[in-house]
Amino acid sequence: MAEDELHEAEVESRWEAAPAVLVVIVLQVAISLVSRDQGWTLWRLPWWSWMILIIPEAILFAALALSWPRRQIEQFGRRREVSLALFLVVGIGNGLALAALLAALIGGDEHSGGELLCKAGTIWITNVIAFGLWYWVFDRGGPVRRREDDPPPADFQFPQMENPELAAPGWHPRLLDYLYLSFTNSVAFSPTDAMPLSRQAKVLMALEASASAVTVLLVAARAVNILR
Numbered sequence: 001m002a003e004d005e006l007h008e009a010e011v012e013s014r015w016e017a018a019p020a021v022l023v024v025i026v027l028q029v030a031i032s033l034v035s036r037d038q039g040w041t042l043w044r045l046p047w048w049s050w051m052i053l054i055i056p057e058a059i060l061f062a063a064l065a066l067s068w069p070r071r072q073i074e075q076f077g078r079r080r081e082v083s084l085a086l087f088l089v090v091g092i093g094n095g096l097a098l099a100a101l102l103a104a105l106i107g108g109d110e111h112s113g114g115e116l117l118c119k120a121g122t123i124w125i126t127n128v129i130a131f132g133l134w135y136w137v138f139d140r141g142g143p144v145r146r147r148e149d150d151p152p153p154a155d156f157q158f159p160q161m162e163n164p165e166l167a168a169p170g171w172h173p174r175l176l177d178y179l180y181l182s183f184t185n186s187v188a189f190s191p192t193d194a195m196p197l198s199r200q201a202k203v204l205m206a207l208e209a210s211a212s213a214v215t216v217l218l219v220a221a222r223a224v225n226i227l228r
Contacts, residue, residue: 012143012174016174017064017133017136017175018064018065020129020133020175021057021060021133022061023125024090024125024130025057025058027122027125028050028051028053028057028126029051030122031050031119031122032047032050034118035047041104042100042119043104043107043109052093053089053090056086056090059086060087060090063082063086064083084134084137084138087134087137088134090130091130094126094130094211095211098127098211098214098215101120101123102214102218105222112226113226116219116222116223116226117220120215120220123215124212128182128183128212129179129182131182131185131207131208132175132178132180133175133178135155135156135181135201135204136175136178138155138204139154139156140155143175146172153198154197155198155200155201156181156194156195157194157196158177158193159194160173177193180193185209185212186208186209186212187212189212189213190209
């Protein structure tokens with residue numbers, strides 16, 4: 001791989017992926033503090049349960065943003081595995097938060113539309129960012145591997161790949177492209193920008209669409225109903 005391409009991958013990791021993780025951390029801290037001040041609970045869990053995910057998120061942020069931990073991981077050849085593992089932890093944790101919110105909703109514990117919207121909004125935004133990062137690190141072996149001369153087959157087919165004459169020379173998807181893919185999949189519950197090609201990509205998109213459908217159609221609908 002050319003030195004400038006490797007540098008570009010590092011810039012993408014530090015200045016695009018790391019801020020996205022930071023947004024998730026800020027959301028978790030904000031909902032925790034609001035829950036403490038307002039006396040909110042997540043089903044039967046205390047307010048600080050939102051803070052649990054901050055630990056793996058902080059580790060992930062350091063691995064993406066700071067040179068020293070990133071190089072240490074790269075020396076062991078496990079950068080992609082570590083990133084995938086941390087994204088998986090964040091995804092599972094957010095899924096458990098959604099399950100707890102649904103349990104509270106089914107049990108009749110949620111009576112405030114504003115509270116329910118805040119909780120559902122935090123879970124939905126975290127879901128969009130987490131899956132966008134997952135697509136980014138998963139597609140064709142990750143941002144470094146897909147810049148090499150012999151990358152694996154694509155997991156996602158972007159429009160620029162089908163019509164290279166419409167894209168800039170040497171175009172390749174960056175994190176924003178994967179975040180947009182995640183956003184559209186969460187809103188439309190189906191691919192609208194890029195098509196999944198591999199079975200793994202289809203499973204990931206199906207999981208995201210399912211979680212988003214539950215959040216938007218059930219939780220948000222109930223919150224609006226309470227507000228009325």
